[in-house]
Amino acid sequence: MTSNTRVVVIGAGLAGARLARRLDELGGSVVLIGEEEHRPYNRVLLAEVLAGRYAPEVIALPAPARLTRARVTGIDRAARTLHCADGTVTAYDTLVLATGSNPVLPPLRGLLTPGGHELPEGVHAFRTMDDCLGLSKAVRPGSRAVVVGGGLLGVSAARALAVRGAQVVLAQQGERLMERQLDPSASRLVHRHLTDLGVEVHTESRVRGVRSAGGTVRAVEMADGYALDTDLVVLACGVHPRVGLAQDAGLAVHQGILVDDELRTSDPHIRAIGDCAQHAGTVYGLATPALEQAEVLAELLAGDAGRADARYTGTRSLTRLTLTGQAAPLDLAAFGEPDPRPGDDVIQLADATRGTYRKVVVRDDRLVGGVLVGELGTVGALARAWEQAEPLPMDGAPPLHLLTNDGGS
CATH class of the missing domain: 3.50.50.60 (FAD/NAD(P)-binding domain)
Structure with missing residues (x-):
């Protein structure tokens, strides 16, 4: 990204805010347009705000230098401009759609x-x-x-x-x-x-x-x-991808806005990341893939300060829910395929008194899925074993160490 290249990001959620902040750090020119009146915030933690555990400002995200509050109503791809509800028109060299999703x-x-x-x-x-x-x-x-x-x-x-x-x-x-x-x-x-x-x-x-x-x-x-x-x-x-702007602009949309490994849409000047994007047939709707997409796109758009060979090839994402506070905590994680196929090895440990449960599914000596509730000390090691998809050291016995190692979280 040269110094006069103008990147405009629509959407100030997790993906858009992370991308704008990274481009700021890499010395690029970026404008972030957010529709909400609030500072960008971590949507994952809204339940903790509702529960009274966190004040809204606690879950705020670092805001980029140029944050504009406006509702974008249309994209003129030929002129490379955005039209907003307040009548303003914003020009772009590269446009990034990080419009997120709407509740069903x-x-x-x-x-x-x-x-x-x-x-x-x-x-x-x-x-x-x-x-x-x-x-x-x-x-x-x-x-x-x-x-x-x-x-x-x-x-x-x-x-x-x-x-x-x-x-x-x-x-x-x-x-x-x-x-x-x-x-x-x-x-x-x-x-x-x-x-x-x-x-x-x-x-x-x-x-x-x-x-x-x-x-x-x-x-x-x-x-x-x-x-x-x-x-x-x-x-x-549930939610569904927010793709109205993309559809009205004539971009290729299926369930989400279709993107390639460089997060490029059917228009070479427009990218998409986060909940609104569909990559290799998948709309993730989760925080981790959105943040990974933002990191890859920041490298691609940063020119000499980034990496031109950066590519997004998908995320093996773990779902985690951690709710704390004065009430009994709820901590769970799930990844991959928790339901076994015929021939799979299943290892389970359950403690009804303590309300804990751990289960992993192993197929052809590889960890393919799991679910844990309570006492998630093993989740870090399990996630790494699953993401790496490498053969496990079985030694002819069920790999109970996967569920009993209390480190690696």
Whole structure:
């Protein structure tokens, strides 16, 4: 990147903020455009803000020198300019889309107010700092709250609300909590953790609608017709890549914005990273791949100060959830394929009294997946063994040392 090359990054989340900061460090000219009024922040820690453990400023990210708050409404690829809602026009030499993802709003009856643009008062998505602060302001000890969705986000939100003293019901349509990441045994431990905090967990339970009065939520209607009176509803039904700008500009989009190993889109002057990007058929939607993509792209865009041979070839990403505080901590990790195939070796250690569980799956002498709940002292060593994909020293016996070594975290 020469000194007069202008890089503009749309999106001030983890990926965009990391890229802008790295380019600043490498001596480049970069403008970061963020839509939110808040300083860039670590979205992964929003549940801890909701729980009252962290103040919003604690999870703030280092801001680059040139941060503009604006909503980009269009991209003129021919002129290489951006148009913003406030009427400003910004030129770019290289544009980076780090637009992230939007929360999925389930097709519930009564979810949107008349006109179809707003959620009833008391119904909250849980994706942004504003969502988090709105929930924090609304929740009170004894408040009745229904969390819709039992994935990673729903579990985090339910726990945080329970810690704040709310009466929480979690409704999960699937058979178990966090079914994408955890096997049945680990899911049961998470279920037990929530119930110990007073959360009422319903699996295989579908929400059909939201009942409001005077624009304020009053109840959640279940598929069996039963109505749960509630003061708050939290929608934690997943996310989808935010690709509207890219689509309107005519870029190649499938599930996410299609990018190659140099994070280049179908326009050679436009790159994409983070939750909005789809690389080699995968949209990760996780922090680690977003940060790795930002690091690679910073090297590519930094010219003589970077590495022209830098490439992003994918991330073998470990999902980790760590929730601490005065309530019982919840610490879990999952990676790879936790469900074995025929012929795989499975090593498990469980302690029902302490609420800990460790399991790894070994295939052809290689670690292919695992899940751990509580006491994650081995997670660092396991993650390295999995990422390296090298044969394990089996010595004719199950590699129990993978689960009993308390170092390497």
